Structure formats: C-alpha cells, structure tokens
Amino acid sequence: MDKKTILAIDVGTGMVKVLAGRQEADGRVELLGSGAAPTAGYARGFVTDINALAHSIRQAVDCVVMAADCQTAGSIYLGISGSMFTAQNSVGIVAPASPGTVTGADVERACKAAVFAVANDEYEVLHVLPAKENAAQPGAALEVKTHIVAASKTLLQNLTNALSGNGIRVSGIVAGGIVAAEGMKNELPGQPSNYIFIDIGAGSADISVYADGRLFSSASLPLGGDYITSDLMQGLSVGRAHAEEIKRYYSRLSPNLRNQGVILDCNDYGTTDKHIPFDFLYDIIESRVDEIVTLVYDDLKPLMDNHLSDHGQVFESVYLTGGCGAMPSVAACAAKVFQIHTETVKPERLAVEYVHPANTVCYGIIKHGAKVAASELATERSAWNVFVHKAKRLLKI
Ligand SMILES: Nc1ncnc2c1ncn2[C@@H]1O[C@H](COP(=O)(O)OP(=O)(O)OP(=O)(O)O)[C@@H](O)[C@H]1O
Numbered sequence: 267m268d269k270k271t272i273l274a275i276d277v278g279t280g281m282v283k284v285l286a287g288r289q290e291a292d293g294r295v296e297l298l299g300s301g302a303a304p305t306a307g308y309a310r311g312f313v314t315d316i317n318a319l320a321h322s323i324r325q326a327v328d329c330v331v332m333a334a335d336c337q338t339a340g341s342i343y344l345g346i347s348g349s350m351f352t353a354q355n356s357v358g359i360v361a362p363a364s365p366g367t368v369t370g371a372d373v374e375r376a377c378k379a380a381v382f383a384v385a386n387d388e389y390e391v392l393h394v395l396p397a398k399e400n401a402a403q404p405g406a407a408l409e410v411k412t413h414i415v416a417a418s419k420t421l422l423q424n425l426t427n428a429l430s431g432n433g434i435r436v437s438g439i440v441a442g443g444i445v446a447a448e449g450m451k452n453e454l455p456g457q458p459s460n461y462i463f464i465d466i467g468a469g470s471a472d473i474s475v476y477a478d479g480r481l482f483s484s485a486s487l488p489l490g491g492d493y494i495t496s497d498l499m500q501g502l503s504v505g506r507a508h509a510e511e512i513k514r515y516y517s518r519l520s521p522n523l524r525n526q527g528v529i530l531d532c533n534d535y536g537t538t539d540k541h542i543p544f545d546f547l548y549d550i551i552e553s554r555v556d557e558i559v560t561l562v563y564d565d566l567k568p569l570m571d572n573h574l575s576d577h578g579q580v581f582e583s584v585y586l587t588g589g590c591g592a593m594p595s596v597a598a599c600a601a602k603v604f605q606i607h608t609e610t611v612k613p614e615r616l617a618v619e620y621v622h623p624a625n626t627v628c629y630g631i632i633k634h635g636a637k638v639a640a641s642e643l644a645t646e647r648s649a650w651n652v653f654v655h656k657a658k659r660l661l662k663i
C-alpha cells in the first residue's frame with residue numbers, strides 16, 4: 267500500500283467496514299478493496315469493551331489487506347458515531363489582516379477563536395466547520411459561526427492505545443455521520459441548501475442539518491434497523507441471521523402486496539414452518555419504522571420550527587443513507603412524516619459493487635483523509651517555498 271492509500275474504517279453496530287482507497291486528481295475515489303467483520307464491544311453509539319472492539323477492527327483490517335493485496339501503511343482513519351461526541355455552535359471574532367478583505371487565513375483564525383471560546387480540558391476537538399461568516403466591513407471585525415464536534419480525550423486515547431496494541435496506528439478519529447454528510451455534500455441530487463442528512467444504520471441515526479449549504483447542527487440518536495431485526499426475531503421465532511434475511515427480502519417487495527392474502531416462503535436452512543403472511547410482516551416492520559422515523563422527526567421538530575421563525579427558511583429535503591436507509595419503507599415513511607422531499611443517497615462515484623448506502627460513511631472517511639493529505643502537502647510546500655525564498659535571499663540569487 268503506498269503512502270497515498272487511505273484506509274477508512276467505519277465502526278458500526280452491526281459490522282466494522284473497511285475500504286482501502288485513494289482519491290485521484292480528478293476527485294474520483296479509486297477503491298482498492300474492502301473488508302468487514304462483525305462488531306464486538308460497541309453498539310448503538312457506546313463502546314462497551316474497548317479491547318473486543320479493537321480486535322474486531324483488526325479482523326476487518328486483515329480482510330481488506332488480503333482483499334486489496336496490500337500491507338497496512340498509508341494513512342488510517344477511523345469513523346465512529348454516537349453519544350461519545352458533543353456538538354455545539356460557537357462564534358469566533360477576529361480583525362481581518364487587511365481591513366475590508368476576508369481571506370482564508372482570517373477565517374482560520376476566527377475558527378481557532380471559536381474553538382478557544384468553548385475549549386474544555388476533557389474533550390478533544392475533531393471537527394470545526396465554519397457555518398456562516400459575516401463578511402467584515404472596512405474597520406469591522408470578522409465574525410465566523412462554527413459547528414464544533416468534540417469527543418472525550420480519555421476515550422480517544424484508550425481507543426488509540428487499544429488499536430496500536432493490535433498493530434493499527436490511526437492518523438485520525440472522525441465522527442462517522444459528519445464525514446458522511448460532508449463527503450456527500452456536493453454530490454446530493456438537486457444541490458440543496460437547507461436540508462437534513464440522516465445516516466441510519468443498525469443502531470444509530472446520525473443527523474446532520476445544513477442551512478445555506480453549511481452544517482449547523484448534528485446529533486446522534488440510538489435508533490436503527492436492529493430494532494426491526496429484534497422485532498422479527500421475536501415475532502417469527504427465528505434467529506438473528508434469519509431475521510436479517512427476512513427483513514432484506516421484505517425490503518425488495520412492493521407494499522402493494524398488502525391485503526392481497528399473500529403468503530411468503532420465509533424458510534431458511536433448517537426451517538420448514540416459516541410461511542408468513544405478507545400482512546403480518548408488514549405490521550411488524552412498518553410499525554417499527556414509523557416509530558423510528560417519528561422519534562427522529564420529534565427530535566428535529568424544534569430545530570426546524572426555530573429555523574423557520576428565525577430565518578424564514580424551511581428545509582427542502584431529507585437525504586437518507588446508511589444500511590437502514592436502504593429500506594424503501596424508511597424513505598416512504600420519512601416523506602410522510604417530514605412532509606418534504608425525501609431521497610435515499612449512496613456513494614454513486616464509487617465502482618458499482620460498492621454503491622450502497624451502508625458504504626457512505628467509509629466513502630466520507632476516505633474523502634476526509636484525502637482532504638487532510640492535500641492540506642498537509644500544501645503546508646509542506648509552503649514551508650518549502652518559504653525556505654527556498656529565504657535561501658535565495660541569503661545567497662542573493
Ligand atoms: N437491503 C436492505 N434492506 C433492509 N435492511 C438493510 C438492507 N441493507 C442493510 N440493512 C440494514 O442496515 C443495518 C446496517 O446498516 P449499517 O451498516 O449502516 O449499520 P452500522 O454502521 O453497522 O451501524 P450504526 O447504526 O452503528 O452506524 C442493519 O440493520 C441491516 O439489516
């Protein structure tokens with residue numbers, strides 16, 4: 267694996283998924299391989315056993331190393347989500363270097379000031395996203411509103427140590443839901459400005475809210491497709507793997523089969539009695555989907571109302587991604603509950619075999635890694651240019 271290769275690890279409730287990829291000069295992500303392993307020690311946004319988690323990450327990384335026929339090198343980024351993150355908005359105010367003109371360096375200083383305003387010894391800042399800036403008038407200060415995501419330093423340190431104990435040296439830990447939303451930002455159909463992006467997986471719904479094209483709110487709720495699987499396990503007296511199969515089978519069927527007296531053959535190896543009425547499955551699955559979507563909506567409703575009253579803006583769309591977002595029922599229910607355009611999105615720019623909503627987080631992590639690498643290269647180059655310039659002056663070339 268060469269230095270430009272990025273290993274993106276997405277820690278999910280169901281699986282640890284890993285993609286090895288590289289962002290090409292034209293912006294496309296070239297994938298070299300993928301791997302996955304069942305998750306242990308983490309569920310619904312909580313780390314319960316850090317060593318078990320590190321071990322399952324190691325297994326998933328071993329899979330990708332074999333699949334992509336490469337050794338672990340390059341940079342490794344780990345995405346995780348859930349309640350370990352805190353998100354808040356903070357305003358940074360600075361005087362622009364040249365009054366009346368706002369440069370990237372001014373915005374960067376304002377972001378640092380915003381972080382400083384909310385700095386906390388126990389938390390490490392992972393993402394600082396400038397949400398809005400008030401362009402400075404001549405003589406006036408520059409004000410930048412930022413969205414800041416941080417995580418417990420102790421947890422990050424423990425995770426990093428457990429991973430390095432398993433031979434994995436991470437270059438960075440990121441909030442999975444945020445990098446997924448940011449990675450897809452310029453690829454969303456309709457190029458919306460005010461929208462809600464939800465990565466809904468097995469155990470967490472990571473919500474990112476955008477206004478004027480910039481992230482201004484994020485949250486993670488412990489809701490996902492695992493609840494539907496558990497309901498099916500109970501309602502049909504089947505094991506987890508069998509219930510997962512039935513859920514995916516149901517997802518491919520039309521809701522128009524309802525009230526038609528259709529009986530589905532839901533047998534798996536070892537069962538013969540699972541001839542299930544479609545209406546029975548429909549009732550189990552749709553009532554849980556309705557509950558999950560309504561809980562997400564209830565969480566967002568005050569924010570949507572405030573945005574309307576403060577800025578006179580309504581949200582245009584809801585974009586769903588993540589494995590549970592692949593269920594047509596979830597998109598249909600979200601459209602009904604939110605009463606706005608709803609669409610499921612996936613990383614379409616990847617090779618066709620990877621185009622699935624469950625891969626959006628890994629895609630976002632690779633793009634994040636490529637962005638960090640590009641900015642490090644730019645810093646190295648500018649440091650080199652300063653050095654060359656100084657050397658030229660000294661040598662009077
Ligand atoms: N085609 C499908 N139809 C129905 N459900 C699906 C489909 N594909 C995936 N899922 C469901 O999506 C969930 C897994 O999604 P995903 O891989 O995004 O979750 P995760 O990242 O492991 O969990 P987390 O919620 O912690 O991020 C499972 O509940 C799985 O059953």
Ligand SMILES: [Mg+2]
Pocket residue numbers: 276277278279442467468588627
């Ligand atoms: Mg996930």
